[in-house]
Amino acid sequence: MVARYVFHQPVIWSDELAAILFLWLAMLGSTIALRRGAHMRLTLFVNLAPPAMRAWLEAAGSLVIALFVALIIVPAAEYAAAERFITTPALEVANSWRTSAIVVCAVLMMAVVLLRMAEQARPSRLFAVAAVGAVAAGGLWLLQPLLLAMGNFNLLVFFCGLTAVCIAIGVPIAFGFGIATLSYLALMTSVPLTVVVSRMEEGMSHLILLSVPLFVFLGLLIEVTGMARAMVSFLASLLGHVRGGLSYVLLAAMYLVSGISGAKAADMAAVAPVLFPEMKKRGAHPGELVALLSASGAMSETIPPSLVLITIGSVTGVSIAALFTGGLLPALLLALLLAVVAYFRSRREDLSAVGRPGARAIGKAFVVAIPALILPVVIRTAVVEGVATATEVSTIGIVYTAIIGILVYRTFPLRTMYPLLVETAALTGAILLIIGAATAMGWALTQSGFSRQLAEVMTRMPGGALGFLAVSVVAFAILGSVLEGIPAIVLFGPLLFPIARQVGVNEVHYAMVAILSMSLGLFAPPLGVGFYVACAIGKVDPDLALGRVWVYLAALLVGVVLIVLFPWLSIGFL
Structure with missing residues (x-):
């Protein structure tokens, strides 16, 4: 970045080296995530099952993973062998050095899953x-003539039925997508399975996604350096003495921290432990705290540099800078609506023992927080001014945080670096494997003609652009309740964004509607994974928050409707 921006001499080979290392990082990280049980999956139904049944479901899930890995090892080897004839322009090394990562890590994954079983x-x-699995596979093979006669309705069997079964029994989302795609292509088409490997590799190899591990690492870094705590302490000194003040602090902190880490779990983990103890002292109900935390996670999905925004840019071609700019005002609107709800919900808060900090205390907290408050400004300014791309800007944040942690906050323990890097690799691998599997599934859906049929149906919806947006809100809310935002966007973004353009909806506006609609589903019980993540971070039983989260989600729904009706909220500053 310095070579390009300062000396006007770009380092050409750096992108090629990054691409080679990135695929290895993604595959090795996904292997680590498999060993640690860190892949994203739906555990609701597994946890509801009796212990004996749960053991059977876990065994079935492990066998599905083993079957997927076994099916891609040979195609991955064939794909890597074919890639040896392609050399990179600058480094002049065979592309098989990169694609062999899939083969090596598929073998490692097989060893991991067999060991776990x-x-x-x-x-x-x-x-x-x-x-049981062999009988099910044999049944599908025998039903081939009937399934082929169904036309594209057989997509429901594989991409709805089979995927839903896999996700319901606790199979990680990436492996559920992968086994459904492999089954469809093997039974319904004559397409070689190397295509699945090539599509997965393509989905995981976008250089724009290199920002994923960097922002994940940045989010972990600001936690260990104390920067998040400094920001929260300053906000608490300003508002902590007013009724509902700490609720406002939580919303403001989530707004600021989301602009740094880019990952919702990291955002909530940075804020909740700082605020929850004091809020409980003031008589706040634990379920109320988690409900507000969950809603704030949904509210902040469009705040840059959100991983979902980056993913949309990578799979749809929408400008990352435009998405970063367009996401700020919608999130601010939702934060204000949540603040109104928090005001009415905190009318009985006990403030008798809470004193108002003096100007000296506020000033001290502000001075301590200045380096932390500058970080979001540095990140956004670097992108908007063209100093760095969305991928590169994360490195600015990491260097800045490390320097501030060492020189200012003096909390940069080197012994934590290895665990942080391993955690970053595992989370990155889990995310990128979903993107790769969803890319392969999206390709299969596109080749089947589904995208064309979907486009025809959506364009015929009554109400024009407004009707299309209304249907999209419902569709993405449902998707968000069963999938994480990233796989849903990778799977359906390439299909629906062209339709949005066709009916006259601005792409940035549509991105905001889609993301916030998905966040409603993601944080809505009983299926929303984000809701349970918030409960886990807050260490609160989900039953305590179940009845209290709905009023906050209703406020978010009102905000989404306003964003649909007034596109200016998304594109007014572009």
């Missing part, structure tokens, strides 16, 4: 589950 499941149970 040996540790957790009895052989008799594995044989029984394998027999």
Whole structure:
């Protein structure tokens, strides 16, 4: 970045080296995530099952993972062998050095899943589950003529039915997508399975996604350096003495921290432990705290540099800078609506023991927080002014945070670096494997003609652009309740964004509507994964928050409707 911007001599080979290392990072990280059980999955139904049934479901999930990995090892080897004839322009090395990451890590994943099955499941149970799976596979093979006669309705069997079953029994989302795609292509088409590997590799290799591990690492870094705590302490000194003040602080902190970390779990983990103890002292109900935290997570989905914004830019071609600019005002509107709800919900808050900080205390907290408050400004300014791309700007944040942590806050323990890097790799691998599997599934859906049929149906919706947006709100809310935002966007973004353009909806406006609609589903019980993440971070039983979250979600829904009706809220500053 310095070579290009300062010396006007770009380092050409750096992108090629980054692309090679990035795919290895993604695959090795996904292997680590598999070993640690860190892949994104829906555990609602598994947790509701009795212990005996849960063991059977876990065994079935492990066998599905093993089957997917076994099916891609040979195609991955063939794909890597074919890529050896392609050399990179600058480094002049064979592309197989990069694509062999899929082969090597597929073998490692197989070893991991076999080891896990040996540790957790009895052989008799594995044989029984394998027999059931073999019967199901044989049934699909025998039903081939009938499924082919169904035309594109057979997509429901594979991409709805099979995927839903896999996700319901706790199979990680990426592997559920992958096995559904492999099954469809193997049984319904003559397409070689190397296509699945090539599509996965393409989905995981966008250089714009290099910002994912960097922003994940940045989010973890600001937590260990104390920058997040400094920001929250300053906001608390300003508003902590007013009724509902700490609720406002939580919303403001989520707004600021979301502009740094880009990952919702990291955002909530940075804010909740700082504020929840004091809020409980003031008599706040634990369920109310988690409800507000969950709603604030949904509110802040469009705040840059959100990973969902970056993903939309990578899969749809929408300008990342425009998405970063367009996401600020919608999130601010939702934050204000949540603040109104928090005001009425905190009328009985006990402030008798809370004193108002003096100007000296506020000034001291502000001085301490200045370096932390500058970070979001540095990140956004670097992108808007063209100093750095959305990928590169994360490195500015990391260097800045490290320097401030060492020189200002003096809390940069080197012993935490290795665990932070491993955590970054695992989360990155989990995210990118979903993107890769969803890219392959999206390609299969496109080749089947589904995208054309979907476009025809959506364009015929009554009400023109407004009717299309209304249907999109419902569709993305449903998607968000069963999928994370990233896989849903990767899967359906390339299909729906062209339709939005066709009916006259601005792409940035549509991105805001889609993201916020998905966030409603993501943080809405009983299926929303984000709701349970918030409960886990707040260490609160979900039952305590279940009845209290709906009023906050209703406020968010009002905000989404306003954003749909008034596009200026999304594109007014572009």
